[in-house]
Amino acid sequence: MVLIVVVSGFDAPERGLKITYLANCGYLYECDKSKVVIDPFGTEYGNFFFLPSDETRDRIVWGKSPFDKIDLLLITHIHGDHFNARLAENFLLNNRDAKMICPPQVYRQMQDSCKSFARVKLQIVCPELAMGELKQMRIKGVRVSAVRMQHGTSRSLEGVSYKDYTEYEKTENYGYLIRFEGKTLFHQGDGCLKINEKALQRIKCRVDIAHLSYFDWDSTSLALVHRYLGAKKVVFMHGTKPAKELKSEEFKKIAPELVFFKEEMESRDF
Numbered sequence: 001m002v003l004i005v006v007v008s009g010f011d012a013p014e015r016g017l018k019i020t021y022l023a024n025c026g027y028l029y030e031c032d033k034s035k036v037v038i039d040p041f042g043t044e045y046g047n048f049f050f051l052p053s054d055e056t057r058d059r060i061v062w063g064k065s066p067f068d069k070i071d072l073l074l075i076t077h078i079h080g081d082h083f084n085a086r087l088a089e090n091f092l093l094n095n096r097d098a099k100m101i102c103p104p105q106v107y108r109q110m111q112d113s114c115k116s117f118a119r120v121k122l123q124i125v126c127p128e129l130a131m132g133e134l135k136q137m138r139i140k141g142v143r144v145s146a147v148r149m150q151h152g153t154s155r156s157l158e159g160v161s162y163k164d165y166t167e168y169e170k171t172e173n174y175g176y177l178i179r180f181e182g183k184t185l186f187h188q189g190d191g192c193l194k195i196n197e198k199a200l201q202r203i204k205c206r207v208d209i210a211h212l213s214y215f216d217w218d219s220t221s222l223a224l225v226h227r228y229l230g231a232k233k234v235v236f237m238h239g240t241k242p243a244k245e246l247k248s249e250e251f252k253k254i255a256p257e258l259v260f261f262k263e264e265m266e267s268r269d270f
Contacts, residue, residue, distance in 0.1 A: 016031070016183070016269050017029060017180050017183040017185065017209070018030040018267055018268070019185075019235070019261075019268055019269075019270060020266070020267040021261030021263070021265070021266050021267075022040050022056055022264060023042060023050040023051050023264055024042050024049050024051060024052075024081055024082065024237070024238055025039045025081075025190075025238050026042065027039075027187070027237075028040075028067065029185065031181050032181060033141075034071050034072075034180055034181075035069060035070045036071060037070050037072075037074070038073075039083065040052055040060045040073075041060075041084040041091075042082050042084070043080055043084045043087070044081055044084075045079075045080060046081075048241055049081045049239075049240060049241065050239070050264075053264060056264060063091075071097075071099070071140040072098065072100070072142075073091060073099070073100040074102075074176055075103070075174070076103075076174045076187070076190065077103060077105070077173035077174065077190060078106050078172070079190070082189070083102075083106060085106075085114055086113075088110060089110060089115075089117070089120060092120035093120060099123055100123055100124045100125065101125045101126075101174070102126055104128050104172060105171070106172075107126040125144075129147070129148040131150065132202060145177070146174065147202055148174075149188070149191045149199040150191065150192070150195055150196055150199075151168075151169065151171040151172075152215030153195070171190075175187055175188035175189045175191045176188075176189070177203060183209070183270065184208050185207060185208065185210070186210040186211060186225075187211050190213065190215065191213070192215035192221075193215075193216050193225065194215075194216070194220055197228075200224060200229070203228065203229065206230040207232075208233065208270065209232070209270055210229050210234050212225060213238045217245040217251045219250065219253055222254045222257065233259055233270060234258050234259065235260075235261070236259065236260055237261075
């Protein structure tokens with residue numbers, strides 16, 4: 001199950017957005033007035049997915065440049081290649097002005113396992129949404145809308161009773177649509193676009209930059225990004241270390257349209 005969050009700022013002249021790759025689905029997004037970091041605390045499944053280095057995670061936790069003055073920490077879901085409760089807790093303790101947005105599963109894990117949860121809980125925003133539901137908020141000077149989507153799996157859960165979900169299918173996951181002073185970016189977390197077409201239809205926002213992720217290595221998903229989001233640039237993320245996706249004939253068809261970050265802390269301006 002996936003939740004898309006829309007972060008929308010005030011109307012302003014179009015300005016550049018700097019994107020820095022951390023690892024896996026982790027990125028730092030920077031514009032003149034805002035800094036947002038997403039999924040920076042992956043510590044598990046490093047034999048299969050790329051994870052941030054200890055040095056990078058430490059710089060984030062302690063708010064060292066370029067991770068100083070972070071406005072929002074976004075967590076897509078509870079899986080260990082995206083989230084670590086202890087690191088998120090320490091980040092919030094060291095960056096008291098920052099806010100964190102996360103699904104209820106992430107919130108509950110922090111509540112159950114973090115010794116200093118009482119000190120950081122007011123920094124955490126945790127919208128609870130039914131599948132496909134949208135909610136609008138304003139956090140740190142930006143408007144945040146959220147729509148919940150299904151986490152990537154081998155089947156659509158539409159019409160399936162929750163009691164028949166596998167444990168994996170019960171994963172609550174956010175995607176994010178973020179607007180930075182005229183630049184709008186889409187990050188679906190681990191959402192598979194092909195089984196979340198109805199949720200994409202509800203976003204109703206054109207984007208400048210979109211990500212294409214682990215469950216979307218084909219032209220069908222890329223077409224959905226263009227159809228519903230009108231993305232001008234598409235950035236690939238969440239590749240595997242074996243990089244089998246890069247070798248498939250289907251992926252080779254769409255690769256010329258994608259932007260690739262290959263090194264940790266590599267930055268580009270959009």
